[in-house]
Amino acid sequence: MTRHSLSMLLRNEQGVLARVVVLFSSRGVDVERLSLRPAGELFRLDVEVALLPGRSLAQLVEQLRRLVDVREIRHVDEELELGA
Amino acid sequence: MDTTGAGALIRALEDVGCEVIFGMPGGAILPAYDPLLDSVKIRHVLVRHEQGAGHAAQGYAQATGRVGVCMATSGPGATNLVTPLADAYMDSVPIVAVTGQVARSVIGTDAFQEADIRSITLPITKHSFQVTDPADIPAVIAEAFAIAASGRPGPVLVDLPKDVQSAPATYVPAPPATRGRPAVSPVQVRKAAQLIATSHRPVFYVGGGVIRSGAAQALFRLATRTGIPVVTTLMARGAFPDSHPQHLGMPGMHGTVPAVAALQRADLLIALGTRFDDRVTGSLPHFAPSAAVVHADIDPAEISKNRRADVPIVGDCQDVIAALNAVVSRTPDLTSWWDYLNGLRSTYPIGYDWPADGALAPQYVIERLSTLAGPEAIYTSGVGQHQMWAAQYVKYERPASFINSGGLGTMGFAVPAAMGAQVGAPDRTVWAIDGDGCFQMTNQELATCAIEGIPIKVAIINNGNLGMVRQWQTLFYGGRYSNTRLNTHNRVPDFVKLADALGCAGLRCSEKSEVDGVITEAMAVRDRPVVVDFVVGQDAQVWPMVAAGTGNDEIMAARGIRPLFDEEAE
Ligand SMILES: Cc1ncc(C[n+]2csc(CCOP(=O)(O)OP(=O)(O)O)c2C)c(N)n1
Ligand SMILES: [Mg+2]
Numbered sequence: 001m002t003r004h005s006l007s008m009l010l011r012n013e014q015g016v017l018a019r020v021v022v023l024f025s026s027r028g029v030d031v032e033r034l035s036l037r038p039a040g041e042l043f044r045l046d047v048e049v050a051l052l053p054g055r056s057l058a059q060l061v062e063q064l065r066r067l068v069d070v071r072e073i074r075h076v077d078e079e080l081e082l083g084a
Numbered sequence: 085m086d087t088t089g090a091g092a093l094i095r096a097l098e099d100v101g102c103e104v105i106f107g108m109p110g111g112a113i114l115p116a117y118d119p120l121l122d123s124v125k126i127r128h129v130l131v132r133h134e135q136g137a138g139h140a141a142q143g144y145a146q147a148t149g150r151v152g153v154c155m156a157t158s159g160p161g162a163t164n165l166v167t168p169l170a171d172a173y174m175d176s177v178p179i180v181a182v183t184g185q186v187a188r189s190v191i192g193t194d195a196f197q198e199a200d201i202r203s204i205t206l207p208i209t210k211h212s213f214q215v216t217d218p219a220d221i222p223a224v225i226a227e228a229f230a231i232a233a234s235g236r237p238g239p240v241l242v243d244l245p246k247d248v249q250s251a252p253a254t255y256v257p258a259p260p261a262t263r264g265r266p267a268v269s270p271v272q273v274r275k276a277a278q279l280i281a282t283s284h285r286p287v288f289y290v291g292g293g294v295i296r297s298g299a300a301q302a303l304f305r306l307a308t309r310t311g312i313p314v315v316t317t318l319m320a321r322g323a324f325p326d327s328h329p330q331h332l333g334m335p336g337m338h339g340t341v342p343a344v345a346a347l348q349r350a351d352l353l354i355a356l357g358t359r360f361d362d363r364v365t366g367s368l369p370h371f372a373p374s375a376a377v378v379h380a381d382i383d384p385a386e387i388s389k390n391r392r393a394d395v396p397i398v399g400d401c402q403d404v405i406a407a408l409n410a411v412v413s414r415t416p417d418l419t420s421w422w423d424y425l426n427g428l429r430s431t432y433p434i435g436y437d438w439p440a441d442g443a444l445a446p447q448y449v450i451e452r453l454s455t456l457a458g459p460e461a462i463y464t465s466g467v468g469q470h471q472m473w474a475a476q477y478v479k480y481e482r483p484a485s486f487i488n489s490g491g492l493g494t495m496g497f498a499v500p501a502a503m504g505a506q507v508g509a510p511d512r513t514v515w516a517i518d519g520d521g522c523f524q525m526t527n528q529e530l531a532t533c534a535i536e537g538i539p540i541k542v543a544i545i546n547n548g549n550l551g552m553v554r555q556w557q558t559l560f561y562g563g564r565y566s567n568t569r570l571n572t573h574n575r576v577p578d579f580v581k582l583a584d585a586l587g588c589a590g591l592r593c594s595e596k597s598e599v600d601g602v603i604t605e606a607m608a609v610r611d612r613p614v615v616v617d618f619v620v621g622q623d624a625q626v627w628p629m630v631a632a633g634t635g636n637d638e639i640m641a642a643r644g645i646r647p648l649f650d651e652e653a654e
Contacts, residue, residue, distance in 0.1 A: 019206055022206040022207050056388070059389055066235075066385055
């Protein structure tokens with residue numbers, strides 16, 4: 001398992017948190033900490049996740065990006081910045 | 085207020101170009117069915133099961149390249165759409181499902197026929213909406229269609245509480261929703277072109293994305309200009325003509341020996357709109373061990389998911405292939421590569437033995453069907469042996485002529501998908517190549533076809549068994565046939581009588597000498613659907629085969645014959 005923290009901006013649409021959380025559970029991603037708070041017109045979601053061995057964070061980020069209500073994945077931890 | 089939410093729904097659907105809805109009414113969607121009765125632009129096809137509505141929408145979408153639409157009531161109507169939504173999600177098929185929902189005031193109270201369909205379908209929809217204000221309906225429908233069709237296509241659910249449908253509303257057309265298309269990186273395209281120019285054993289590994297993006301013509305140009313071999317996956321059959329000498333056939337678990345060998349021995353895979361599915365790659369560490377990979381896909385999440393790409397290219401296949409066509413100039417000398425592949429092609433052509441007991445060979449039936457119905461027909465299939473034979477023995481010459489359930493592998497797909505395809509392409513002959521097991525899951529839609537004047541043709545490859553499962557039992561469970569016998573050879577059900585009861589013509593064939601005659605007879609029936617019960621041997625197997633979990637080098641051309649493995653040992 002590798003741990004990462006992600007922070008994203010979500011559109012304020014009904015069900016958006018469920019969609020993100022279901023993506024985690026469908027893809028075998030463990031959520032270790034999660035917080036959601038308003039950020040202007042949007043919502044900011046900060047989450048710490050643990051990935052199965054061999055699964056890449058970059059791929060998870062792309063899977064999150066394809067959710068229609070995910071506006072931005074603003075900050076991710078250094079391991080992603082390095083492309084790990 | 086000139087209308088209701090329901091009225092706005094129907095007008096919004098008309099405005100986005102919806103011409104047909106496959107569906108079934110019920111309490112929570114009743115308001116929408118009222119203005120539907122007056123629509124002159126939208127045809128409604130009343131299905132016999134909502135699963136059929138969903139697969140029909142998929143068949144329509146794939147035959148036409150447009151968004152397919154299905155509609156169902158709340159609760160059980162909506163849950164019956166779960167399988168087609170999952171299927172469309174896996175195979176990237178653009179459909180919009182409109183479901184009724186209980187009134188807003190009782191949502192969350194376990195009201196009659198309440199099911200939280202949005203939550204149920206979260207992991208199998210590209211996106212979903214629940215409309216809470218009738219004024220939002222036009223924009224939601226426009227957006228739902230745009231999301232379904234753009235980028236990597238997929239299913240979108242629109243859930244409409246009953247009171248929102250009944251509420252007074254003013255119809256204000258929504259501006260057309262458009263979604264951008266990623267720009268293809270010229271740098272990446274140039275890198276790909278460089279790899280192509282310096283490769284010795286390149287191969288185009290073509291997936292369903294080429295068909296979805298309408299890039300088959302561009303691919304033809306690129307392939308013929310470069311002389312590089314082409315393989316087409318199950319979802320891409322028809323993306324490149326089977327008759328073309330550069331085409332090596334389908335790769336994967338039941339692929340041809342030359343197609344599998346091309347991937348295994350390649351030094352460059354040019355993967356276009358494909359996702360390195362396990363049915364193609366076999367054991368990943370053993371897949372294409374010496375190949376560099378160029379991977380082009382509209383969905384960045386697919387690139388490097390299963391196999392690391394040396395040159396990732398994010399983009400619509402049409403754009404990527406056009407860009408490659410513009411820069412690829414030098415093409416490598418492929419003489420020795422072609423010598424090798426042609427050698428395999430002549431030593432291991434796709435082929436079959438006739439059953440020893442004199443029964444009809446299923447592969448022969450499909451071969452004759454292909455010859456007599458021709459490449460202008462549309463073929464659909466269920467899931468199992470007959471599906472693999474339909475992929476192997478029908479000669480596809482054009483994109484979207486083979487519509488099947490690849491990613492999810494949904495038994496029962498063939499008949500309703502054929503119904504949808506026939507509605508979308510009324511001038512084409514549509515043949516559903518179905519299994520005796522699959523057919524029993526969704527044949528009730530033949531009643532729909534008979535009544536609605538949708539003259540599909542069904543070839544049941546009746547091997548008396550859940551044949552594909554039985555094949556695995558033969559090969560991997562010591563021939564212990566646990567629960568795979570259907571008794572359809574004992575005529576339970578009698579498919580000819582069943583066809584008759586459903587308002588179709590029913591024919592039967594169990595002799596080689598009768599096959600052409602029966603197909604011709606079926607082709608002549610134009611006023612109603614036709615079902616042909618082809619009674620075939622129960623022991624025919626699908627070959628070649630890469631056993632699940634093994635490396636592609638272990639491909640068996642037939643039981644015990646492993647050409648690539650033996651080549652290695654030499
Ligand atoms: C809905 C569903 N249930 C079960 C399966 C597992 N399965 C895969 S192929 C198959 C047998 C299909 O039998 P039939 O339609 O007769 O086709 P055949 O393999 O005999 O050609 C089964 C049960 C499936 N793919 N889909
Ligand atoms: Mg069967």
